[in-house]
Amino acid sequence: MSFLSFFVSRLAKALVVVLGVVILNFFLIRMAPGDPATVLAGEAGAGDEVFVQQLREQFGLDRPLPVQLGHYLWGVAKMDLGYSYRNRLPVLDLILDRLPATFLLMGSAFVFSIVAGVALGVLAARTRYENRRRWLDSVLVSGAMLLYATPLFWLSLMAIILFSVVLGWLPAFGMESIGANLAGIDRVLDIGRHMVLPTLSLGSFFMAIYVRLTRASMLEVMGMDFIKTARAKGVPARRVIRVHVLRNALLPVITFAGIQLGQMAGGAVLTETVFAWPGIGRLMFDALLQRDYQLLLGIFVMTSALVVVFNLLTDIVYRLVDPRIAASQGAPA
Amino acid sequence: MQSAARRALRTLRHGYGFALAAFIAAAMALPAPAQAQTRGGTLSLIAQPEPPVLVSAINSLAPTQYVAGKMYQGLLTYGADFKPQPELAQSWTISPDGLTYTFQLASGVKWHDGKPFTAADAAFSIGTMLPEVHVRTRAVLNKYMASVRAVGDHQLEIKLKEPFPPFIMMFETGTMPMMPRHLYEGRDYHKNPANQQPVGTGPFMFKEWKKGAYIKLVRNPGYWKKGLPYLDELVFHVIPDSASRAVAFERGDVQVLRGGDVDNVDVKRLRTIPGVDYTTRGWELFSPLAYIMLNQRKPPFDNLKVRQAVMHALNRQLIVDNIFFGQGKPATGPFASATRFYDRDTPVFEFNLKKARALIKESGVEVGRYPVKILASSYGANWDRLNEYLRQMLEGLGLKASIESSDAGGWAARVGNWDFDISSSYTYQYGDPALGVERLYRSNHIVKGSPFVNVQGYSNPKADALWQRGGATLDPAERQRVYSELQKLLTQEVANVYLMELEFPTLSRANVKNLVTTAIGLNESFDKVYIDKK
Numbered sequence: 001m002s003f004l005s006f007f008v009s010r011l012a013k014a015l016v017v018v019l020g021v022v023i024l025n026f027f028l029i030r031m032a033p034g035d036p037a038t039v040l041a042g043e044a045g046a047g048d049e050v051f052v053q054q055l056r057e058q059f060g061l062d063r064p065l066p067v068q069l070g071h072y073l074w075g076v077a078k079m080d081l082g083y084s085y086r087n088r089l090p091v092l093d094l095i096l097d098r099l100p101a102t103f104l105l106m107g108s109a110f111v112f113s114i115v116a117g118v119a120l121g122v123l124a125a126r127t128r129y130e131n132r133r134r135w136l137d138s139v140l141v142s143g144a145m146l147l148y149a150t151p152l153f154w155l156s157l158m159a160i161i162l163f164s165v166v167l168g169w170l171p172a173f174g175m176e177s178i179g180a181n182l183a184g185i186d187r188v189l190d191i192g193r194h195m196v197l198p199t200l201s202l203g204s205f206f207m208a209i210y211v212r213l214t215r216a217s218m219l220e221v222m223g224m225d226f227i228k229t230a231r232a233k234g235v236p237a238r239r240v241i242r243v244h245v246l247r248n249a250l251l252p253v254i255t256f257a258g259i260q261l262g263q264m265a266g267g268a269v270l271t272e273t274v275f276a277w278p279g280i281g282r283l284m285f286d287a288l289l290q291r292d293y294q295l296l297l298g299i300f301v302m303t304s305a306l307v308v309v310f311n312l313l314t315d316i317v318y319r320l321v322d323p324r325i326a327a328s329q330g331a332p333a
Numbered sequence: 334m335q336s337a338a339r340r341a342l343r344t345l346r347h348g349y350g351f352a353l354a355a356f357i358a359a360a361m362a363l364p365a366p367a368q369a370q371t372r373g374g375t376l377s378l379i380a381q382p383e384p385p386v387l388v389s390a391i392n393s394l395a396p397t398q399y400v401a402g403k404m405y406q407g408l409l410t411y412g413a414d415f416k417p418q419p420e421l422a423q424s425w426t427i428s429p430d431g432l433t434y435t436f437q438l439a440s441g442v443k444w445h446d447g448k449p450f451t452a453a454d455a456a457f458s459i460g461t462m463l464p465e466v467h468v469r470t471r472a473v474l475n476k477y478m479a480s481v482r483a484v485g486d487h488q489l490e491i492k493l494k495e496p497f498p499p500f501i502m503m504f505e506t507g508t509m510p511m512m513p514r515h516l517y518e519g520r521d522y523h524k525n526p527a528n529q530q531p532v533g534t535g536p537f538m539f540k541e542w543k544k545g546a547y548i549k550l551v552r553n554p555g556y557w558k559k560g561l562p563y564l565d566e567l568v569f570h571v572i573p574d575s576a577s578r579a580v581a582f583e584r585g586d587v588q589v590l591r592g593g594d595v596d597n598v599d600v601k602r603l604r605t606i607p608g609v610d611y612t613t614r615g616w617e618l619f620s621p622l623a624y625i626m627l628n629q630r631k632p633p634f635d636n637l638k639v640r641q642a643v644m645h646a647l648n649r650q651l652i653v654d655n656i657f658f659g660q661g662k663p664a665t666g667p668f669a670s671a672t673r674f675y676d677r678d679t680p681v682f683e684f685n686l687k688k689a690r691a692l693i694k695e696s697g698v699e700v701g702r703y704p705v706k707i708l709a710s711s712y713g714a715n716w717d718r719l720n721e722y723l724r725q726m727l728e729g730l731g732l733k734a735s736i737e738s739s740d741a742g743g744w745a746a747r748v749g750n751w752d753f754d755i756s757s758s759y760t761y762q763y764g765d766p767a768l769g770v771e772r773l774y775r776s777n778h779i780v781k782g783s784p785f786v787n788v789q790g791y792s793n794p795k796a797d798a799l800w801q802r803g804g805a806t807l808d809p810a811e812r813q814r815v816y817s818e819l820q821k822l823l824t825q826e827v828a829n830v831y832l833m834e835l836e837f838p839t840l841s842r843a844n845v846k847n848l849v850t851t852a853i854g855l856n857e858s859f860d861k862v863y864i865d866k867k
Contacts (some may be wrong), residue, residue: 019560034742038749041468049782051468086385088528097544157576157727165580172580173572178547208740276572278545286383291742 010315014308022076022297026069029288029296035061036086036291054232059085059293072294076301081296084287091298095280099302101175105271106264108195109203115256116203117210118250120144124211126241140211147208152267156201156274163197170196173276197250198275202267206260213256217249240245250321258314262307353480367587373859374563374843374864377587379578379594380548380569387539387548389510389530390458391466393521399591400505400569400858403550404445405533406456406511407487407505408436411852413617415764417501418851421450421511421534431496431807432479438704442557444513444701446533451481459491466522470508473768496807499765503851506535507617508763508795536562536860545571556860561772563626565862579603588845588864591855592616592837597715598657600838605729608843613660615854620669620769623661623759623839625723625830626752626789633703633732638696644682645689646726653833656718660838664831666824667770671834672762674803674816679824692799693730703755704733709740712759715802719832748784758836760785764852766816767804774828775800791828 037055039230054063060071080088080168081091106242124140127133147155164172171177222245230240275324287295336843380396389401408422422436434669442450460481464474465657465719477500479492493500503509511534511721516778531539534557538549545680548569552562579599581587585608595603603610627634627643634640649663661669695698707720720736729732734755739747747753770776772785776792796819803815824831837856841848842866851857 032743033739034744038746038782038784039742039743041749041785049780051471085523086522088391088523094544101545152499158581160577165584168584172584172586173577174546174570178549178568178570220578243621272545273573274577275576276546276574277571278543278571282573289384289740289742311487 009124010312014305014312017308018301018304019073022073022301023069025297025300026072027065029293030065030293032291034291035059036293037061039291040086055085057262072297081298081301084292084295085292086292087295091295094283094295095298095302098278098280098283102268102272103283104175105195105198105202105277105279106190106268108199109206109256109264110198110261112199113206113210113260114253117207118214118253120207120216121214122180122241122246123212124215127220128215129219129222130237141215144211146207147204148212150205150268152201152205153218153274156197156271159197159201160274170194170198173280198277198283201274202264202271205267206264209256209260210253213253214249217252221245221248247269247321250316253265254314254317254321258311270271293297341544370846370861370863371562372563372863373864374866375566375590375860376862376864377568377570378573378589379581379587379591379818381578381591381594382573383545383571383825384548386528387542388512388528389507390463390512393468393507395542395593398856399508400548400550401505401533402535402853402858403537404531404535404539405506406535406858407504407509408858409501409509410437411448411502411505411764412620413614413852415502415617415852417504418762420504420506420679420720421455421505425501427501431498433579433630434491434493434500435484435729436491438487438489439557440487441556444515444534445553445555446513446516447555448513448515449486450487450511450534451841452489452514453486454514455489455511456481457518458512459489459509462512462517462522463509464491467509473497473503484521496805497767498807498809498812499767499804502618502764502768503686505856506858507856509854535696535858537564537567537858540566552643558860560856562860564859567859575599579763582840584651585842588842589848589855590838591839592839595840596713599659600660600840603660603840604838608845610841610845610848612839612849615839615849615851615857616837617852618764619761619853620671620764621759621761621835622664622667622669623757623832623834623835624664624667625755625757626753627827628754628789630751630790631703631754633696633698633700634707634754635696636696637700637826638692639700640830641682642692642696642704642730643688643727644827645685645692646730647723647830647832648684649746649832650684652719652722656722656837657715657833660836666831667774667828668766668816668820669762669834672769673765674813676813676817676820678817679820682824700730700732704735706738708744708747708753708756709732709817710736710744710757711738716757721755723755733843744782748788751781751788751790753788757832758785766819767800771804773801774823790831791823791825792827793822793828796828812850 035056035252036059037052040055043051060068067168072082081095084094086092087094096328102305120140124137128137135162171194175194176187182190227240227244230244267283271277272282284299285298287299381398382396384392384397385395386402386791387397387401387404388394389398389405406421408420409417410420412418421439421442423717424437427433438452444450464471477493477497479494481489481491482492516532517525525816536553536556538553540551541549550567552565556562570581571704572581575596576592577585579595582590582595582603589724590603603609605689619771627640629635630807653659653661653663669679705725709720710716712828724734724736748756757826758767760773774791774796775787776797779790779792780786799815799819799822803812803819806812806815839849845863846863847861849855852860
């Protein structure tokens with residue numbers, strides 16, 4: 001199967017998945033009690049029934065559900081994600097406004113977790129395999145276990161207390177200093193400083209997984225015959241590790257990386273809440289609490305599309321790392 | 334109505350600037366300190382939760398009013414004693430029959446876009462826009478207002494259909510903000526682009542709103558009160574997590590915490606930091622009162638004796654001290670003690686479990702046959718603890734009680750549709766019983782769909798008649814008599830289980846001055862707030 005037809009068929013499937021996500025979520029959200037009108041009335045501390053009814057008409061909530069769904073899907077087909085009456089702004093604007101911050105945080109957490117996780121995993125596997133400094137292996141494994149088991153929000157708060165309150169090294173919240181009017185390199189450094197704690201908090205859980213994953217996978221490959229052959233041929237140890245072992249051991253890591261990109265949106269809600277990071281996770285959470293249907297669905301469309309794209313990318317990376325995997329088989333992910 | 338001294342002070346301020354004003358303020362022993370106000374600086378605050386829009390006319394959420402109050406102004410504001418004070422209206426009269434209100438508006442007032450503010454704007458706001466969009470105010474305007482018209486550029490005349498004395502309490506910025514006619518008239522109020530770029534008459538102008546991060550307001554150079562405001566900038570930070578907000582205050586990243594910004598347990602800790610001021614003033618107009626609603630439509634709470642038993646079974650002092658960390662005091666009845674016409678002489682239900690059990694026995698209701706569910710409100714940890722305490726006490730009376738959790742949307746929908754047995758809530762009182770309390774008890778407010786009316790289903794023709802008389806009588810002595818009788822009646826009949834008057838603390842860095850000066854507290858315009866740079 002050619003790469004192009006592989007790509008097209010995956011894309012078609014992806015569209016069906018996104019459509020399914022939207023329809024499923026559409027009905028799921030409606031099953032929760034309360035609608036935007038009651039939430040608005042509730043927040044205002046008053047509101048007569050006439051007014052709530054007016055709001056419903058305004059939101060289009062008085063129409064039958066299938067009509068609302070059809071209306072919505074037709075809008076999405078035209079790239080119109082609807083209007084958030086609560087925020088008085090088009091949904092697409094709200095999402096696009098927040099997406100860069102999330103991408104920045106997710107991207108840095110992703111890179112951090114993979115780079116640090118794989119590096120430490122390799123280190124652990126080597127010390128164990130070569131039977132030198134085995135205590136380091138134990139430290140790394142149990143450290144990873146601890147990180148894996150620690151709740152994200154607790155870790156975040158402890159990091160704030162240590163680095164922000166006690167030591168005063170890093171800012172406690174936000175994405176950049178307000179009112180400093182920084183530009184160019186100063187602004188980049190400022191944002192970088194703000195990113196350290198949220199990146200560590202969001203990335204450390206996944207880093208822990210990569211450490212264990214890389215280590216286990218490395219040890220498995222290291223016991224195989226072709227490695228023994230390579231070593232017997234006198235290939236230097238570093239080269240064996242890099243070319244022969246790591247390349248083969250990376251497959252499960254890539255599989256998981258694809259999953260991680262999808263999962264991080266969930267972790268981002270917590271991280272963005274604790275660090276007041278102006279991203280999409282927080283927007284989603286607020287939209288849910290406020291029953292802002294259009295906004296919530298818009299975010300679902302956007303995030304499910306992203307997950308689909310990430311999966312596609314994973315498949316492509318798979319092929320690049322190990323060409324033996326034929327595209328027609330699909331990715332094991 | 335405006336005192337001569339205040340008028341003189343205002344004239345002087347206009348004429349000679351703030352230094353002299355400060356001198357006079359000191360001489361008159363106002364709360365302002367003796368040193369001159371320092372100009373400039375940025376004040377950092379918290380908007381929690383992040384407001385959906387910054388226009389208080391179309392959104393009544395507390396943080397919306399908090400932020401919008403710096404940009405939009407009302408005709409009046411109110412002292413802690415509820416006496417009206419001039420804001421955009423310099424003076425006002427009410428006709429003896431209580432039907433005609435005439436306001437003399439300040440001259441030289443300009444909108445942030447430079448257009449003059451006139452009586453036509455006020456007439457448009459009160460007569461056209463607010464009756465349609467303001468979720469709380471519209472009810473009163475649509476019911477009582479006969480007409481509103483501009484008499485020239487600076488005079489406004491409002492006529493009522495029938496006397497409604499509390500009407501004069503409704504002109505603060507959160508209740509009746511003045512809206513620019515030239516931006517809203519004849520256009521869709523809700524999709525109006527002006528909602529994203531608020532234009533008001535207040536001391537601060539909208540500058541920037543980075544959604545999810547901060548809202549920035551800057552000094553209005555053309556502000557109509559000469560020499561004001563003192564501050565250059567206000568920044569409202571959006572910090573979704575309560576613990577992170579406490580940290581931000583502790584680090585000095587924000588200088589002001591409003592009630593509800595941090596958990597009560599953190600308040601206790603933060604107020605002990607050196608250089609931190611603490612006050613509970615500035616909530617007089619709202620005077621939040623917490624209560625428990627018992628659904629009186631079905632057993633066991635349709636029985637008065639059972640409801641009275643619940644009153645006796647709750648130790649309200651314990652609730653205040655241990656569940657709300659001492660921030661409040663037990664309520665005596667449906668009115669908060671800061672509200673007008675409050676009467677402390679109401680039937681007392683002391684904490685007495687023996688008496689409570691005796692009342693249950695007397696009632697003849699087999700309470701165990703009717704399992705009740707406590708619908709948790711989503712106000713936070715204190716309220717969860719309250720529900721747990723409540724469950725324990727109810728079980729002590731032989732009821733079968735369990736707790737159901739819900740989020741804000743679910744809670745509002747279920748309470749509004751009477752789909753609950755017990756739930757707790759609190760209400761703002763707005764200074765006058767006819768504005769803030771009546772809706773919770775009158776039978777014509779038993780309307781499905783709204784969570785903050787008479788959802789418990791209390792209905793008593795005698796009480797209805799009293800409410801009618803209290804809201805329409807001009808004579809304050811007669812009103813007092815009527816409302817005293819009502820307070821006794823509602824408490825005796827346990828129309829709701831009255832818990833406590835909530836105290837919402839304001840924490841601030843001590844160099845921030847003039848923060849709380851009126852009954853609307855932090856919703857005020859902040860035009861005289863300054864940061865003392867010592």
